Amino acid sequence: MPQQPQNAGPFQPVRLAHLLARPAPRDQQRNLILSYWELAAAVATVSFRKQELSWLQSVRVVPADQQAYQAAISEATAALQAAETALANAQQSLAQKAGWDAKTVRPWPLDKPHIGTYSTMLKSLFAGRSIPRDLLLIDRCLPWWQKAIDRRAQAVYAAEDALEALLEAYQQGRTDLRPLLWAYAQWREQHTAFLKATVAYNAQIADFALAVASPWLYGPGLVRMLILVEEGSQSVPPPGNRKGEVRGTFGQAEHGADSGVVRATYEEPLPRQEMPAGALEPIPLGNAEPLIGGRNLGLPPAGGVPGQPGAAGSSSRIPPSKGVQEPTLAPPKPSSEVIRPLVPLTPERGPSASAPDSGPGRGPERDSGTGPGNSPPRAPGSSGAGESAKPPASQEPTLPEPESAFAGQQPRVREAKRPSDHPAWAEETVALYPGLEKTSPSVQAENLAWSFHGPTEPKRNLRQEKLLSCLQRVSPTQRRELLEAYWVLWQQRAQIIALEQQKANLDKLGMAILQQPSGFLRAAERLLWRIALLATEAEQMEAQVRLLEREEKLARLLGIGLEGTLVPATVPYTGPYNLQLETLDQKVRSSWAVRRAAGMVPFLYTDLQQRAKAVVQADQARTELFQQYGRGQRPLHDLLAAYEQQKQATFEFLQTLTDYNQAIADYVVLVVSPDLPAEKFLGTLVKEP
Numbered sequence: 001m002p003q004q005p006q007n008a009g010p011f012q013p014v015r016l017a018h019l020l021a022r023p024a025p026r027d028q029q030r031n032l033i034l035s036y037w038e039l040a041a042a043v044a045t046v047s048f049r050k051q052e053l054s055w056l057q058s059v060r061v062v063p064a065d066q067q068a069y070q071a072a073i074s075e076a077t078a079a080l081q082a083a084e085t086a087l088a089n090a091q092q093s094l095a096q097k098a099g100w101d102a103k104t105v106r107p108w109p110l111d112k113p114h115i116g117t118y119s120t121m122l123k124s125l126f127a128g129r130s131i132p133r134d135l136l137l138i139d140r141c142l143p144w145w146q147k148a149i150d151r152r153a154q155a156v157y158a159a160e161d162a163l164e165a166l167l168e169a170y171q172q173g174r175t176d177l178r179p180l181l182w183a184y185a186q187w188r189e190q191h192t193a194f195l196k197a198t199v200a201y202n203a204q205i206a207d208f209a210l211a212v213a214s215p216w217l218y219g220p221g222l223v224r225m226l227i228l229v230e231e232g233s234q235s236v237p238p239p240g241n242r243k244g245e246v247r248g249t250f251g252q253a254e255h256g257a258d259s260g261v262v263r264a265t266y267e268e269p270l271p272r273q274e275m276p277a278g279a280l281e282p283i284p285l286g287n288a289e290p291l292i293g294g295r296n297l298g299l300p301p302a303g304g305v306p307g308q309p310g311a312a313g314s315s316s317r318i319p320p321s322k323g324v325q326e327p328t329l330a331p332p333k334p335s336s337e338v339i340r341p342l343v344p345l346t347p348e349r350g351p352s353a354s355a356p357d358s359g360p361g362r363g364p365e366r367d368s369g370t371g372p373g374n375s376p377p378r379a380p381g382s383s384g385a386g387e388s389a390k391p392p393a394s395q396e397p398t399l400p401e402p403e404s405a406f407a408g409q410q411p412r413v414r415e416a417k418r419p420s421d422h423p424a425w426a427e428e429t430v431a432l433y434p435g436l437e438k439t440s441p442s443v444q445a446e447n448l449a450w451s452f453h454g455p456t457e458p459k460r461n462l463r464q465e466k467l468l469s470c471l472q473r474v475s476p477t478q479r480r481e482l483l484e485a486y487w488v489l490w491q492q493r494a495q496i497i498a499l500e501q502q503k504a505n506l507d508k509l510g511m512a513i514l515q516q517p518s519g520f521l522r523a524a525e526r527l528l529w530r531i532a533l534l535a536t537e538a539e540q541m542e543a544q545v546r547l548l549e550r551e552e553k554l555a556r557l558l559g560i561g562l563e564g565t566l567v568p569a570t571v572p573y574t575g576p577y578n579l580q581l582e583t584l585d586q587k588v589r590s591s592w593a594v595r596r597a598a599g600m601v602p603f604l605y606t607d608l609q610q611r612a613k614a615v616v617q618a619d620q621a622r623t624e625l626f627q628q629y630g631r632g633q634r635p636l637h638d639l640l641a642a643y644e645q646q647k648q649a650t651f652e653f654l655q656t657l658t659d660y661n662q663a664i665a666d667y668v669v670l671v672v673s674p675d676l677p678a679e680k681f682l683g684t685l686v687k688e689p
Contacts, residue, residue: 011108012100016227017220019098024218026210028097033206033226035094040109041195042083042090048191049080056184059167065177072181079188113202114227115149118142125212133562137552138208144544145201151538152194155531159187162527169524179528182637186531193535197542202226430505431623436616441609444616445574449657452494453571461564465554467686468570471678473558479681482557483665489550490568491658496547498650499540502643505622506533509639512630525636532640572661573686574608577601584671597667604660611653618646661685 019032053076061069088106095102120139122131162183169175209225217225433451436444467486474482510529516522555562579598581589588594622642628634668684 011106013110014094014107016109016111017223020222021219023216029218029222030206030210031097032094033210034203035090035097036109036111037113037199037202037206039087039090039094039107040111040113041199042087043109044195045083045192046080046087048188048195049076049083052076052184052188052191053080055163059180060171061177068177068181072184076188111223111227113198114205115146115198115201116228117146118205118208120208132211133552133556135208135211136562137548138204140548141204141545142201142208144541144548145197145204148538148541148545149194149197149201151534151541152190152197155190155534155538156187156194158527158530158534159183159190162524162531163187165524165527175524179524179635179637182641183528183531186528186535190531190535193538197538200545430508430626432501432505432619433616437620441613442575445608445612445653445657448612448615448653449571449574452497452654453490462567463560463564464567464569465558466569468678468682470554470558471682476674476676478557480665480669482554483685484662485550485554485557486568486570487572487658487661487665489547489554489566490570490572491654492543492547492550493568494654495651496540496543498647498654499536499543502647503533503536503540505643506536509626509643512626513636528636528640532643570686572657573664574657574660575687576605577664579667588671591670594667594670597663597670600663601660601667604656604663608653608656608660611649611656614649615646615653618642618649622646 014036016033016036019036020029024032053073056073056076059069091106091108092102094107095105098107100107120135120142122135122139163180166175166180166183170177170180205226209222213222213225433444433447436447439447467483470482470486471479506529510526510533513522513526513529516525551566552562555566579601581598584594622639622645625634625639625642629636629639664685668681672681672684
């Protein structure tokens with residue numbers, strides 16, 4: 001963390017142990033911890049923005065580039081001002097939560113968040129007992145966050161290397177300003193992403209520590225479960241890292257106040273902390289160490305942290321001699337190369353609609369829509385006695401037959417298959433949706449939905465759930481919540497598939513770049529490509545965390561355990577929806593909730609088609625740019641921007657698809673009888689093959 005400004009007002013250095021020095025409810029402790037890390041990230045953001053602006057101001061540009069350069073300077077200056085405003089707000093928030101006078105006290109964090117591996121030791125902590133679901137989820141998420149942090153740091157390094165190479169090329173007149181500004185924008189973006197991942201990682205560590213810590217544990221003992229307490233001022237960077245590296249952004253402690261943390265050992269248990277009696281008081285400020293067990297805690301003695309490498313650099317872990325192991329923190333490892341996760345990133349795709357349903361006691365899902373031989377469910381009106389008066393079947397909310405270019409057959413998923421005899425720059429090697437540009441937007445939407453669903457072969461530890469079987473397990477009052485969890489989980493899996501597509505195309509681009517003539521600029525372009533690749537890998541890991549969280553939410557609603565992977569087996573609906581508003585009772589039809597839901601459905605359907613068209617057009621544009629780059633007609637940063645544009649267009653399509661299906665669900669829940677069987681209720685939502 002940067003040195004505290006001398007003329008910035010009454011800054012108050014604060015250690016995390018000071019914030020937790022008094023017993024308090026866990027919720028209050030969690031709020032304090034999270035506010036502390038948000039403040040630490042705000043301080044680091046200001047440091048990054050100053051560093052970025054200073055670098056940009058050091059660049060000397062030719063007169064023709066002055067306009068673009070000054071625009072970048074203005075943007076960087078505005079970003080710094082926004083970061084300083086966010087820092088002031090974070091200081092005020094922490095002061096208020098700590099019970100201090102927010103008008104006079106401006107906290108300045110001295111401890112830095114943890115970015116190394118975190119050992120939960122759940123099996124040891126819960127030996128012979130069942131592990132709570134919340135802790136199992138955290139245990140599964142933490143490794144993904146840590147690897148995402150590592151990728152973000154590597155992306156920052158790649159951006160720094162690219163800036164150095166491109167600046168030299170610009171000064172020698174071998175390139176223009178645009179690739180330099182693109183690399184600069186990526187540098188700033190990866191700085192921000194690194195901090196966001198770090199805060200999210202430490203928030204989950206806090207949730208875990210507060211859940212497993214003894215009720216009487218607070219102060220330094222609790223801090224030891226949150227962060228790695230380094231020697232002295234915590235200013236020593238991890239070995240093997242470059243000067244000024246991103247991992248060392250947090251925590252240049254300049255105030256001389258030690259942390260008040262004594263390292264625990266397995267042979268010597270922590271002293272019991274006596275809880276002071278009386279009402280809770282505002283947390284005291286100052287340089288005094290918190291009183292633990294009636295004595296002051298001084299500087300920690302020299303030596304290694306339990307369970308960590310020793311001072312001499314030994315990598316062996318210290319085994320516990322007695323008792324149960326406690327969760328431990330591993331110091332950050334120097335990583336000059338990208339470390340691949342032990343778990344493959346490729347998710348299992350959703351099952352085909354014809355796949356048999358899994359799980360005992362569930363019948364096969366059948367079409368409950370408006371096809372031949374099926375009677376659609378009916379939307380009720382209201383009689384004077386308050387009972388549901390159901391209109392004829394033809395007047396209920398229904399799913400019209402969607403436009404199809406396949407004569408009623410299941411939409412064909414168009415996937416690019418690279419022929420072995422095609423050159424690296426051929427269109428067939430990179431186009432994801434060849435031929436879809438000639439179809440209507442409704443057909444494009446239908447095919448895109450199926451391409452992100454995809455077939456899945458039943459595998460061990462993979463649980464495929466059709467929407468009907470899910471609806472049959474919950475009460476009618478839980479249907480809306482279930483549908484939201486189901487579609488959001490489908491969306492998250494689709495986003496992971498979209499990121500896989502981008503990663504695969506970037507890999508193809510990397511191979512194509514290697515076929516280009518070597519030279520100084522080609523080396524710089526490989527660095528630009530590496531930034532995009534590392535950022536995509538980090539996004540994949542962060543997406544895995546969201547996937548695990550959404551799987552757990554659906555599993556809880558279904559009342560099932562989650563040992564493996566939960567896969568939605570029903571594809572969201574993409575066709576037009578027949579509301580049949582005129583058949584509803586006047587009182588129901590005129591209610592604000594029904595009118596709002598009925599208005600959203602057609603609006604989102606139109607938006608969905610436009611989003612699908614945008615994805616197909618973005619794929620075309622990226623493919624054309626790929627070929628133009630291969631012919632030397634377009635620079636690489638234009639092509640990388642097209643990759644990002646297609647990813648964003650895809651994410652927006654998936655979000656709109658989720659919103660559309662949730663809007664249909666909101667409408668149906670409002671107008672159909674809650675006693676409607678699950679099979680008929682399903683028929684008002686989707687069309688099963």
